[in-house]
Amino acid sequence: MPFLENVTRGRGIPRERLESVAEHYLHFGGVSPINGINRDLIRAIESELAARELGVPVYFGNRNWEPFIEDTVERMRADGVRRAAVFTTSAWGGYSGCTQYQEDIARGRDAVGADAPELTKLRQYFDHPLLIEMFADAVTEAAATLPEDVRGDARLVFTAHSIPLRAASRCGPDLYERQVGYTAGLVAAAAGYREYDQVWQSRSGPPQVPWLEPDVGDHLEALAAAGTRAVIVCPVGFVADHIEVVWDLDSELADQAAAAGIAFARATTPNAQPRFARLVVDLLDEMRLGLPQARTDGPDPVPGYGCTVNGALCTAACSS
Structure with missing residues (x-):
């Protein structure tokens, strides 16, 4: 319930609805699978980074439950991290799929203060x-x-x-x-x-x-x-x-x-597949090396990209 209250804060969701949704979690031991999957993905990303001989540490921060983004950014600051790329588990543009993550990044940096590391959100990857x-x-x-x-x-x-x-x-x-x-x-x-x-x-x-x-x-x-x-x-x-x-x-x-x-x-989702880890590190390489963006061409023009503004909210960029 504390997690669900965090997720729905300010949205006027009735208590009985939250209690109903909480029952879904109880079917799985009261825990969402997502944190475990994310940790598996982190291990796969670390393996991919090692295979490419990139000595890059990987951190994990959440919006609505531990480890919270604010605590993660503080840990990064304490570890001496000055600049980092941010991969989000959403492939999309729009507010919930993109801009809200930029708000999370800004909130995490604000909580740490002037010494917070620079955080740059990696691009949307819906057509990777x-x-x-x-x-x-x-x-x-x-x-x-x-x-x-x-x-x-x-x-x-x-x-x-x-x-x-x-x-x-x-x-x-x-x-x-x-x-x-x-x-x-x-x-x-x-x-x-x-x-x-x-x-x-x-x-x-x-x-x-x-x-x-x-x-x-x-x-x-x-x-x-x-x-x-x-x-x-x-x-x-x-x-x-x-x-x-x-x-x-x-x-x-x-x-x-x-x-x-x-x-x-x-059909299953990417979860923690090695290919998903490759996608993440490919996005990192695009940013740090200035490589061309890997996209799959379709019959129509790619419908809008954004989220490449360093540390800034990207509402305007998302509508491009």
Whole structure:
């Protein structure tokens, strides 16, 4: 509950809703998988850095739970770190996917004061070739788990965390929605699918506040009504299997599919794969060596980049 209270502070979420969500965590020992996954990823990044003979220490800071970003920046200062790159576990632009992390960086530096190290957020990576490759392979692997008689007719469904419509264009016109859709198209093409659906999940807050739709549960209900026999769900908006994946999809959505008689397969996320660690260090090399940005070309122009402003909030840059 203390973690959930931190996450939702100032958003007017009713106490009973928090208690309901807390029950999801209790199914996993009262702990989100995300910190453990992040620590595994850190070890993979350290191995990748060592393989490239880069003597760079790796630190870990959170927004809503220990280790808090403020404490991490203080530790960095005490260790003599003067300049650092910041990798965020969000591939996206928009407020929640990008600008809020810049606010975290600024808050952490402000808490430490004048001696705080310079912190530069690495760029958005929603179309990085390794990210597309990991998700495309995950879709293929998930499809292979479906019964053979329905595998060829399975519907590919991409899902990402929904956001309120009032925030959708806060950092550029529909920036987050366009980037998620762009990534979904790249992954579908790489996995060999011409048709797919893009939906949303895990909305919260008062029901009268409109969020991005359709919801993945509502979409599954529509697919069942249309006679769909199998679905592959790819949580393309998540880089790790945290609660919104392992509960909302692996539990609630999987149960809904079983009740509807639909064969269900869920593609994994990058988690702590060695390829994800390579992506992180590639972004670091782009910044420190001035290398060209690795991007996957799609049929349409890349929809907006930002988050490359040293230590500054990037609302204006995100709308470019």
